[in-house]
Amino acid sequence: MTTSNRILLGVNIDHVATLRQARGTRYPDPVKAALDAEEAGADGITVHLREDRRHIQERDVLLLKDVLQTRMNFEMGVTEEMMAFAERIRPAHICLVPETRQELTTEGGLDVAGQEARIKAAVDRLAKIGCEVSLFIDADERQIEASKRVGAPAIELHTGRYADAETPASVAEELKRVADGVAFGLTQGLIVNAGHGLHYHNVEAVAAIKGINELNIGHALVAHALFVGFKSAVAEMKALILAAAAKA
Ligand SMILES: CC(=O)[C@@H](O)[C@H](O)COP(=O)(O)O
Ligand SMILES: NCC(=O)COP(=O)(O)O
Numbered sequence: 001m002t003t004s005n006r007i008l009l010g011v012n013i014d015h016v017a018t019l020r021q022a023r024g025t026r027y028p029d030p031v032k033a034a035l036d037a038e039e040a041g042a043d044g045i046t047v048h049l050r051e052d053r054r055h056i057q058e059r060d061v062l063l064l065k066d067v068l069q070t071r072m073n074f075e076m077g078v079t080e081e082m083m084a085f086a087e088r089i090r091p092a093h094i095c096l097v098p099e100t101r102q103e104l105t106t107e108g109g110l111d112v113a114g115q116e117a118r119i120k121a122a123v124d125r126l127a128k129i130g131c132e133v134s135l136f137i138d139a140d141e142r143q144i145e146a147s148k149r150v151g152a153p154a155i156e157l158h159t160g161r162y163a164d165a166e167t168p169a170s171v172a173e174e175l176k177r178v179a180d181g182v183a184f185g186l187t188q189g190l191i192v193n194a195g196h197g198l199h200y201h202n203v204e205a206v207a208a209i210k211g212i213n214e215l216n217i218g219h220a221l222v223a224h225a226l227f228v229g230f231k232s233a234v235a236e237m238k239a240l241i242l243a244a245a246a247k248a
Helices: 014-023 030-039 058-067 080-089 113-128 141-149 160-164 168-187 203-207 219-228 230-247
Strands: 008-012 044-048 072-076 093-096 132-137 154-158 191-195 214-217
Touching: 008 191, 008 219, 008 230, 014 030, 014 044, 014 219, 030 044, 030 058, 030 219, 030 230, 044 058, 058 072, 058 080, 072 080, 080 113, 093 113, 113 132, 113 141, 132 141, 141 168, 154 168, 160 168, 168 191, 168 203, 203 214, 203 230, 214 219, 219 230
Parallel strands: 008 044, 008 214, 044 072, 072 093, 093 132, 132 154, 154 191, 191 214
Antiparallel strands: none
């Protein structure tokens, strides 16, 4: 069981690409953002190639594969198109996520328990090309147990409900749900990551949960970068989470 306070920061650059796609320009380039993030202390770079290509494009993923000094965490839906693309580019890490074309953002976790055979086939297929697969799931024991059964070495707990909670009681309840999920995941021998909707004002409590391997953060970093620059935004976030983890 991992109980060290070392916690990694995966920087999600999707929404740098959102700004580029809004006008169909060549800027801002998410590849430049990734390199700046690495210089500022990112431990990895996360990208989500959505079926509708609303932000990240194949071009971004192919370039990142060649230039990253850290590692790519490639988020994808479980579709034949994405499986074939992953086999072509062979990222070090793949996170399987649920995807609905019309959603504003990833609304819930992958229902691993409800489709074990399909997810196991995907995990097995990706393991054959050397990818470490994680499953983006809700902090729910049933989903965590199913993730273990399908052979995924890692899970990423969806922190969106915590981020969206509005009252002190619901924030505390959602934080506890995440903390319990982390503890349960560790008892199952899984690597436990977390992310979604984390920002400068809510990240510390999550970073203080013992045993989390990595936090994946994107939207808030890109938003803050408008005012302070990408490197400073990443460095500030990294300092916050390391300080919170060290204090815990
Ligand atoms: C899976 C996840 O939580 C994020 O990567 C998120 O999908 C970012 O992209 P969207 O904001 O397009 O959902
Ligand atoms: N998997 C979560 C992620 O990569 C970042 O999500 P967000 O910070 O953009 O909400």
